[in-house]
Amino acid sequence: MTVESKDNSISVSDGKKVKLQGRDLFNAIGCPTKIVAPMVDQSELAWRILSRKYGATLCYTPMMHARLFATQEKYRKDMWSELDGDQKFDRPLIAQFCANDPEYLLQAAKLVQDKVDAVDLNLGCPQGIARKGHYGAFLMDDWDLVHKLIRTLHENLNVPVTAKIRVYDDLEKSLDYAKMVLDAGAQFITIHGRTREMKGQNTGLANWDTLRYLRDNLPNDTVFFSNGNILYPDDIDRCIKNVNCDGVMSAEGNLFNPGVFWTKDNDKEKQYPRVDKITREYFEILTKTPGHASRHAFKNHLFKYLRNFLPKHTDIRTDIAKLHSSAPLEEFEKIVISIEKIVQEIFTNEDIEKLDIIEDGPLEAWGGCYKTIPYWRCQPYFRPVNGVDGKERVKEALKNTVSTINQTDITTDNNTSGNTNTDTGNTKRKAESDIVSDNNTNKIVKISV
Numbered sequence: 001m002t003v004e005s006k007d008n009s010i011s012v013s014d015g016k017k018v019k020l021q022g023r024d025l026f027n028a029i030g031c032p033t034k035i036v037a038p039m040v041d042q043s044e045l046a047w048r049i050l051s052r053k054y055g056a057t058l059c060y061t062p063m064m065h066a067r068l069f070a071t072q073e074k075y076r077k078d079m080w081s082e083l084d085g086d087q088k089f090d091r092p093l094i095a096q097f098c099a100n101d102p103e104y105l106l107q108a109a110k111l112v113q114d115k116v117d118a119v120d121l122n123l124g125c126p127q128g129i130a131r132k133g134h135y136g137a138f139l140m141d142d143w144d145l146v147h148k149l150i151r152t153l154h155e156n157l158n159v160p161v162t163a164k165i166r167v168y169d170d171l172e173k174s175l176d177y178a179k180m181v182l183d184a185g186a187q188f189i190t191i192h193g194r195t196r197e198m199k200g201q202n203t204g205l206a207n208w209d210t211l212r213y214l215r216d217n218l219p220n221d222t223v224f225f226s227n228g229n230i231l232y233p234d235d236i237d238r239c240i241k242n243v244n245c246d247g248v249m250s251a252e253g254n255l256f257n258p259g260v261f262w263t264k265d266n267d268k269e270k271q272y273p274r275v276d277k278i279t280r281e282y283f284e285i286l287t288k289t290p291g292h293a294s295r296h297a298f299k300n301h302l303f304k305y306l307r308n309f310l311p312k313h314t315d316i317r318t319d320i321a322k323l324h325s326s327a328p329l330e331e332f333e334k335i336v337i338s339i340e341k342i343v344q345e346i347f348t349n350e351d352i353e354k355l356d357i358i359e360d361g362p363l364e365a366w367g368g369c370y371k372t373i374p375y376w377r378c379q380p381y382f383r384p385v386n387g388v389d390g391k392e393r394v395k396e397a398l399k400n401t402v403s404t405i406n407q408t409d410i411t412t413d414n415n416t417s418g419n420t421n422t423d424t425g426n427t428k429r430k431a432e433s434d435i436v437s438d439n440n441t442n443k444i445v446k447i448s449v
């Protein structure tokens with residue numbers, strides 16, 4: 001007889017616990033399609049709770065260092081609290097570790113296995129610290145070690161193991177690598193459609209064609225998550241269709257706009273939430289989540305999703321920069337209140353219905369379109385592509401749109417509460433000389449010369 005267990009990662013058959021594998025595990029945790037990526041110090045408990053409110057259906061923990069987690073109590077307490085993995089509000093959850101030693105990895109994983117649905121091995125981090133520490137994407141040069149790390153977890157944990165990888169320039173090598181990872185015991189595979197070298201200013205676009213090739217040539221029952229190029233909620237269904245993947249993972253897309261996972265409808269309050277409202281929601285969650293990780297991450301999260309807001313309100317940026325994670329929560333809330341006052345003042349403008357709109361630009365070669373979004377709403381960040389700065393690329397796209405849409409200028413003083421005014425000047429003049437997309441995708445902003 002088989003009965004259901006409270007633990008989604010196991011089933012009970014004839015009194016014995018059996019680890020779920022592949023598709024059975026995927027089904028048991030609800031067939032998640034919208035996934036918060038594991039990020040360094042960024043996908044902590046409070047942020048996961050917020051992201052789930054905005055549509056995320058599976059979350060990963062921040063990347064944790066296996067050796068430190070296994071051997072240093074302070075590090076472990078900083079990274080993990082008693083509410084992490086709570087069945088009521090933090091599941092399904094996958095814990096991710098970086099490692100190069102199978103024994104330390106197993107020790108660390110055993111410490112959390114009872115609070116998660118699976119344990120993931122980070123094979124995708126391309127940063128210099130990963131090179132120095134010999135983990136993440138730099139294990140792509142050591143397939144035997146990768147196999148041993150995954151196999152050790154597969155054979156010794158009570159929960160399944162999964163893995164997140166990057167691709168090579170060579171399609172067949174990428175396919176062989178993915179097959180090896182699955183053969184070692186990974187029950188899900190997340191593939192980031194960028195190579196190890198694609199990072200920082202050289203990030204560029206993730207290659208969905210490569211991901212589709214891998215999806216088509218891996219076993220049909222493989223649970224396959226795609227990672228890369230998620231800017232807007234529309235991109236999620238587009239990625240699932242183009243890649244034929246089971247789900248879509250987002251890191252930066254989620255950090256700059258937690259509403260990126262909202263695909264239930266086109267409610268702009270959910271898809272592109274106002275920064276004052278999202279900050280209040282996030283803060284209220286923070287007050288109820290214990291531990292160092294959530295408080296430590298608060299400032300960094302604000303800098304991300306306020307990226308287009310802060311250049312106009314530099315006093316807020318200064319206050320955030322001064323905030324310390326050990327400060328009383330009252331200090332955190334002062335910043336929240338300041339942001340609320342600014343945005344609420346903006347919404348007293350008699351023309352706010354005309355100003356607070358989101359418009360699509362022309363269809364781009366990558367299959368989507370850039371959007372003009374008011375700076376007081378969360379929105380994506382554009383990395384450079386083929387050497388072209390993201391800001392300039394979006395500005396060009398908006399110039400091409402000016403002649404076909406009725407665009408309203410917004411001028412805001414950096415150190416005021418956000419007073420706005422409108423300008424109905426000639427659109428040709430705007431397109432030629434005096435408009436920019438402030439930062440990345442803001443409403444077109446008039447600048448003085």
